[in-house]
Amino acid sequence: MAKDHxxxxxxxxxxxxxxxxxxxxxxxxxxxxxGKGWTRDSKHARIAHDQETAxxxxxxxxxxxxxxxxxxxxxxxxxxxxxxxxxxxxxxDVMRQKGPSIHPDMGKQAEFGPLT
Amino acid sequence: MxxxxxxxxxxxxxxxxxxxxxxxxxxxxxxxxxxFKPLRLKNGLYLQLHAYMLRIAVPYGTMSARQLRQxxxxxxxxxxxYAHFTTRQNLQFNWPKLKDIPAILxxxxxxxxxxxxTSGNCIRNTTADQFSGVAADESEDPRPTAExxxxxxxxxxxFVWLPRKFKIAVTGAQHDRAAILVHDxxxxxxxxxxxxxxxxxxVGGGLGRTPMIGKIIRxxxxxxxxxxxxxxxxxxxxxxxxxxxKFKARVxxxxxxxxxxxxxxxxxxxxxxxxxxxxxxxxxxxxRIAAYFxxxxxxxxxxxxxxxxxxxxxxxxxxxFVAQNGFAHKQPGYIALTISLKPVGGVPGxxxxxxxxxxxxxxDAYSLGELRVTHxxxxxxxxxxxxxxxxxxADLKRHGLATANAGLVTDIIACPGLDYCSLATAKSIPIAQxxxxxxxxxxxxxxxxxxxxxxxxCINACxxxxxxxxxxxxxxxxxxxxxxxxxxxxxxxxxxxGERLGPGIDADDVPGAVEVLVETYLSEKxxxxxxxxxxxxxxxEPFKASFTGFIEARASAQEAxx
Numbered sequence: 001m002a003k004d005h006x007x008x009x010x011x012x013x014x015x016x017x018x019x020x021x022x023x024x025x026x027x028x029x030x031x032x033x034x035g036k037g038w039t040r041d042s043k044h045a046r047i048a049h050d051q052e053t054a055x056x057x058x059x060x061x062x063x064x065x066x067x068x069x070x071x072x073x074x075x076x077x078x079x080x081x082x083x084x085x086x087x088x089x090x091x092x093d094v095m096r097q098k099g100p101s102i103h104p105d106m107g108k109q110a111e112f113g114p115l116t
Numbered sequence: 117m118x119x120x121x122x123x124x125x126x127x128x129x130x131x132x133x134x135x136x137x138x139x140x141x142x143x144x145x146x147x148x149x150x151x152f153k154p155l156r157l158k159n160g161l162y163l164q165l166h167a168y169m170l171r172i173a174v175p176y177g178t179m180s181a182r183q184l185r186q187x188x189x190x191x192x193x194x195x196x197x198y199a200h201f202t203t204r205q206n207l208q209f210n211w212p213k214l215k216d217i218p219a220i221l222x223x224x225x226x227x228x229x230x231x232x233x234t235s236g237n238c239i240r241n242t243t244a245d246q247f248s249g250v251a252a253d254e255s256e257d258p259r260p261t262a263e264x265x266x267x268x269x270x271x272x273x274x275f276v277w278l279p280r281k282f283k284i285a286v287t288g289a290q291h292d293r294a295a296i297l298v299h300d301x302x303x304x305x306x307x308x309x310x311x312x313x314x315x316x317x318x319v320g321g322g323l324g325r326t327p328m329i330g331k332i333i334r335x336x337x338x339x340x341x342x343x344x345x346x347x348x349x350x351x352x353x354x355x356x357x358x359x360x361x362k363f364k365a366r367v368x369x370x371x372x373x374x375x376x377x378x379x380x381x382x383x384x385x386x387x388x389x390x391x392x393x394x395x396x397x398x399x400x401x402x403x404r405i406a407a408y409f410x411x412x413x414x415x416x417x418x419x420x421x422x423x424x425x426x427x428x429x430x431x432x433x434x435x436x437f438v439a440q441n442g443f444a445h446k447q448p449g450y451i452a453l454t455i456s457l458k459p460v461g462g463v464p465g466x467x468x469x470x471x472x473x474x475x476x477x478x479x480d481a482y483s484l485g486e487l488r489v490t491h492x493x494x495x496x497x498x499x500x501x502x503x504x505x506x507x508x509x510a511d512l513k514r515h516g517l518a519t520a521n522a523g524l525v526t527d528i529i530a531c532p533g534l535d536y537c538s539l540a541t542a543k544s545i546p547i548a549q550x551x552x553x554x555x556x557x558x559x560x561x562x563x564x565x566x567x568x569x570x571x572x573x574c575i576n577a578c579x580x581x582x583x584x585x586x587x588x589x590x591x592x593x594x595x596x597x598x599x600x601x602x603x604x605x606x607x608x609x610x611x612x613x614g615e616r617l618g619p620g621i622d623a624d625d626v627p628g629a630v631e632v633l634v635e636t637y638l639s640e641k642x643x644x645x646x647x648x649x650x651x652x653x654x655x656x657e658p659f660k661a662s663f664t665g666f667i668e669a670r671a672s673a674q675e676a677x678x
Contacts, residue, residue: 026215027214029167071163096165102535106196
């Protein structure tokens with residue numbers, strides 16, 4: 001492996017709306033920034049619709065990483081589903097949001113159900 | 117098998133305690149992630165897409181049934197009930213929690229295992245032929261060499277912060293099953309004209325973004341000079357390997373940029389300065405290690421087993437299993453068996469905790485409690501009596517471990533890829549699963565014969581795609597997963613890097629492209645040639661032509677659909 005981690009979303013162009021994703025320190029699983037703290041269920045993620053909010057959320061994520069609650073927070077461009085849930089636009093971010101494609105019985109998809 | 121002495125035992129226990137305090141300092145916030153990362157990497161702990169990942173060293177792929185049972189317990193208690201065998205003969209857990217790592221390391225230490233030097237810029241697990249000590253075509257057992265290198269390289273104070281990681285592989289057979297020519301150092305045991313034991317030594321092989329075949333810098337190195345000579349290589353690399361650019365930091369780049377002759381001259385000059393006798397292991401130590409690998413007490417048996425011969429006649433499945441997964445043993449009446457971890461539709465290299473427990477019992481019952489891990493992500497039972505194979509086969513079948521596809525088109529190497537890995541650019545496992553489903557028919561697999569397909573989900577090439585007869589590399593292109601196909605790669609003594617056939621294709625098209633390449637082989641094939649032998653004779657042109665035809669047909673079909 002060339003390096004241990006490859007953070008940041010790879011979406012090009014317009015990056016809004018967006019959520020903030022990170023890895024939880026203790027468990028290493030994906031967590032999503034909310035109005036207060038972090039959630040494991042992306043349906044409850046806070047959504048930034050404008051750049052100012054996105055910048056503020058990113059700063060909150062970084063502060064939380066500095067306080068050793070999470071690792072590698074970054075902004076993830078999303079689309080809003082019919083059910084009103086944020087769904088990551090890049091396939092790598094989707095993998096983190098849902099869980100392994102080969103194991104529907106594992107990860108967020110198993111715990112919280114499909115994103116509708 | 118090698119057993120820890122007091123020193124080994126104390127060393128591993130101390131490292132567990134050291135890491136336990138490091139983890140607690142991370143958890144209480146005294147260590148930041150930037151400070152902790154190099155420490156956790158020294159202990160095989162990565163952070164992947166969904167969780168931490170712990171990589172456990174399996175020295176030269178040799179493991180006891182007792183160790184496998186302990187790994188099954190860890191999988192059950194601290195993970196999601198399974199584990200993954202890697203292309204470096206190691207084992208990975210995909211879901212451990214940071215707070216549990218010290219407890220897991222304790223359990224590993226209880227069975228003489230650890231995760232030290234399975235990551236980071238140090239000398240990694242020394243790998244070896246999975247049939248070491250039992251192969252009929254072997255001239256000398258490579259395990260004592262691998263164990264000596266393991267001891268020498270463990271926490272070697274001079275080589276714990278190399279420019280990059282460093283991998284050594286050893287074989288003692290004519291046919292190279294350890295891929296030594298794509299390792300930083302490759303060692304082949306041999307004898308000189310006077311019959312003295314030694315090594316042919318190559319340096320600078322490797323895969324990744326700049327694939328290179330190793331260069332032989334010593335035709336014959338006397339066996340007792342090994343450590344001093346390897347130390348000379350490491351010193352040249354440690355001093356001169358590039359630290360300014362991690363993509364150019366492997367020894368293969370140094371050998372390439374310096375030139376083989378000049379590199380060799382520098383190693384020889386360094387070697388001349390070293391005080392060999394203080395570095396090379398004393399004969400008592402070499403003898404002590406070798407004693408652990410003495411042949412077991414084999415029974416005196418006829419070369420062929422009538423029991424097995426007869427059972428094969430009445431059971432087509434058994435017959436196929438032995439023909440495909442059996443391997444010629446040096447001891448009459450015995451056989452080594454490859455246990456495929458590649459059932460059609462499964463995840464290459466994955467094994468459930470229940471299978472691990474069952475297989476540990478099988479190894480105890482039929483293979484003196486020992487098993488091996490292959491770099492193709494399969495397992496091996498090294499000491500099986502041919503008489504026992506029918507009963508053993510029935511046991512394997514009961515646990516879903518009797519897939520008769522060793523070396524065939526469905527025996528695919530695949531890295532974890534985007535399903536787990538934070539470096540991946542594309543999925544790897546689902547591609548392997550689709551190809552395996554496409555070629556699921558056993559008669560068709562047999563007709564195609566030996567065909568190593570290797571898939572990596574990024575340029576770092578953990579799936580060895582460069583040396584697959586058919587290699588598949590998953591990248592990202594325009595926001596989609598895209599797969600480049602190569603043909604002609606070879607990981608054996610005929611080591612070669614595959615050649616790209618054309619532009620990348622969509623995931624959905626990969627199985628179809630593989631079918632076209634297989635058809636090309638079958639129509640070009642002469643006599644009993646395998647896929648790679650045909651490619652070696654014809655070159656890649658016929659394959660390029662059919663691949664181009666495939667892409668054009670796909671493009672016009674798509675146009676018509678739109």
